[in-house]
Amino acid sequence: MWYNNILETIGHTPLVKLNKIVKDIPATVLAKIETTNPGNSIKDRMALKMIEDAERSGKLKPGGTIIEGTSGNTGMGLAIAAVIKGYKCIFTSTDKQSKEKFDALRAFGAEVIVCPTNVDPEDPRSYYSVSSRLEREVPNSWKPDQYDNLSNTEAHYESTGPEIWEQTEGKITHLIAGVGTGGTISGIAKYLKEKNPAIQILGIDTYGSVFKKYKETGEFDKNEVYPYITEGIGEDFLPANVNFDLIDYFEKVSDKDAALMTREIARKEGIFAGNSTGSAIAGLLQMKERFKKGDVVVVIFPDHGTRYLGKMYNDDWLRDRGFLKEEKLTARDIIRKKESREIVTIDIEKTVLEAINTIKLLNISQIPVTQAGMVIGKITESDILNALLENPSLKSHPVKDITTASFPFVDANASIDKISAMINNDNIAVLVEHDGEIAIITQYDIINAISA
Template sequence: MTAVHESVLDAIGGTPLFRLSRLGAGLAAPVYAKAEFLGIGGSVKDRAALSMVLAAERDGLLKPGGTIVEATSGNTGIGLAIIGAQRGYRVIVGVGDKASPEKSDILRAYGAEVVLAPTVLPLEDPAHLFNVIRRLAEEIPGAWFANQYDNPANPDAHLRTTGPEIWEQTAGRVTHFVAGVGTGGTITGTAEYLKEVSGGTVTVIGADPESSTYGGGDGSPYFVESIGHFLHPATVEDRQPEAYRTDAPDAFERVPDRESLLTARRLAREEGILAGPSSGTAVAAALRVARRLGPDDLVVVLLPDSGRSYLSKVHSDAWMRQWGFLEESEGAGGLRPLLDGAGPLVAVDAYTTVGEAARALRGAPGGIAPAVQPRTARPYGVSAMEVVGSVSREVLAAALADGTAEPDDPLGALLGPALPTVGVGQSAEEARGALGAGHPGVLVLVDGRAAGVLPRSSLGDG
């Protein structure tokens, strides 16, 4: 019999499991997906949002008619907006400027006020999203800052609901649980329950973007929203969320962005499950885990949110090509042959000297290069989000020749605007269109990272 509820809040949780029969074909161990995208707000964050609000009400931190304030990649804010609508709270949600636009549209549809602010900044920067939202919470009378990253009611929601549901749905047969780590609340609370009820036999795997620091990456930007840990190179003091217990995952599977995004698209096209990119990360990790297991094992992977929030991103062929995640191109051939013939990427530290930049540019195709934020190590290359400008050999040579600049001067004053970017799967015609009249070349992206520069002369005249 179909359940009947007095309000949408009573329907939070209780999501089904689906076996991934096509993506898991040929694997001895079955893989089941916990479909959190079927929640009222479209994500696993409904659970944490309700748990945090109820705890704040109980503790007297959130009064009737008060204001809920939160910083989020979108999903927690949506959960809070739904609860605010039901319980009569004003809701102000800070969303990172790199989050999908659909999330802001959904938040506004629920009546939330949306504040956009950057997150690809040092944590100490006053303009960082978290600092903007903290100031708002301090300035607004009667405001309560939900603070999902450090709120114990976040993991407690999963200790009380998600873990028990998985154990009951699998009749205690689950042997491996796979989930992404964002605030850490989902994996921490669920892991605690499953390990305790199983006597420690359930293995918990964190699914992490390859460059995220949780799994051992360099902290450089990545393209999967809502999970992982970005670390700006200028951040003075990094910190882990208090909602995350580092002993919750027994191991990590680190998944490149392309594998995550393509797996999310496969979920829709092969399993009929329209889920977001972090679900792609989790499923890619779960399939890796399952390949190492046998028929007595059972893998449960948590799918955090709906793909409806990412129709303009991972589920858009144009967006995927634009950022270099799809190689195929409509019409004329893609840029791969030109890129392969252009020589290795030369990138220049935006904070170096004029003389050092001039030396670096000697091997740059066309004498132009992207200027990037400094980072001590770049095992995954230069993220497109770290490019802050461009450097021209011609401009530097002229400045040195006429005495406008000396070799030991900072490069900053001679930086040009960032080169336009195109994905490796786009056509030469599209690259020429991106050039316009004023740019000397384009920066070609592969998997969201700078792979090379194509000077104007290499693109032909169309």
């Protein structure tokens, strides 16, 4: 058997049992893996549905241009369909989305316009407003408007919902899905609740989005809106596709918890999923008291981890945002691992000969120089050798005559990377103020700490 084109492979995605990451949940937890769609996301379903409905209604004409505001996944679904059906694509998106998403859209021949995130939807610079303006300006164009186009919801009512019902043999008790445009959760919920009104529909929201408060109070609170990092869920307005009557409860998940959980899914379940999946599983764990033995919980895994390689799967990106705990050794750790923490110093008025004897006796290569108990410089074996080669009589001179600039001080929390970068041929150690005392760290101390 073969398919006539790639669009025929959309849907019929697998349902996979989760194990390690949900070990504290008494229920059976199943992941609906939407990454097996050709565009690696659940948005392929509604993208094709919106296009086909627009073709039937005459809104989308042959050779036309599809213009849409998208976080990337809907754009991918539209772009794939456009390749097969012969349309052009122009997409607007926000600067918080991952570069990988934009590169993927361009790979299918789409034009991508990046707009600022931190503006109101009504602002002419927003990706909503720019896409609407382009629709007016570009001849023979059509804007799917995934937020308010109810073909979005209908796609999941016709396909995703029935698949889940059949795959669980009607045993599903809870559905968990991130809420962005609202089409996925609302379409699935409509179908499932028609089959069994007792099924609980749990939406995942993010801090900075209006959904949870609106559901609980009926109030659209602008004060709830602020920039957030999590991709694919949450909004600062109310899309027509979000059917609040079908969603029983919203759980908010922080950017940090979503990002870290995204990585945990790959490491514990072997599933390379995207950022909104991390939000969904973090939300599931936050809501664990809702589930009991015998329940069957289905969690939507909307897209693939390759879209987030430069973000949630990048240690430096996480560290820059304070999401990843710094696990590297610090100056404090190195000092604790030193065989001897006592620092040897020499007063500036002592003689060079006394410095030589100290170096020989203690088998060290450098000594910080002090004045009135304060470190004001240093002398090293090289300093002494060079000085004596020029003038052997310097042995009887005070140390101050050959003292050079002090070793640099670093904070006790300085990372091993920073310390290593500061130690070189011209600067063979650093000083650290630790527990009210001065300590010295050499290259040998770093090696000893790493190998300990």
